[in-house]
Amino acid sequence: WVMIDTIAGxxxxxxxxxxxETAKANNLKPYDYFEYLLTEIPKHLDDTDRSFLDDLLPWSPSLPENCRKPDKNEVK
Known part of the structure; x- marks a missing residue:
């Protein structure tokens, strides 16, 4: 928390x-979502086309299932 003492932090x-919070609002597991972002974004560092970012948004249907919370209404 030391970094929060600066404006940039x-x-x-x-x-x-x-x-x-946006991940939670979209029924995602934040830890798994961050892990996914931090593994996928580096793969595109040399890309000039940033359209891949659309697939990384919290409401994207193309996110992997492990990022999503289980549906409470789903019958097992």
Whole structure:
């Protein structure tokens, strides 16, 4: 939490919290979602076309199932 004492640290924390809360609002598991983002984004660092980002958004239907919370209404 030492980093939050700076303006840049506070801004970074706000971004991370926003991503985590948006993931929760879209029925994702935040840890798994962050893990997925941190493995997928580096694969595209040399891309000039940023359209791959659409598939990484929390509401994207193409996210892997392990990022999603189980549906409570689903019958097992």
């Amino acid at each position: 506070a801004k970074s924390s706000a971004i991370i919290y926003s991503i985590a």
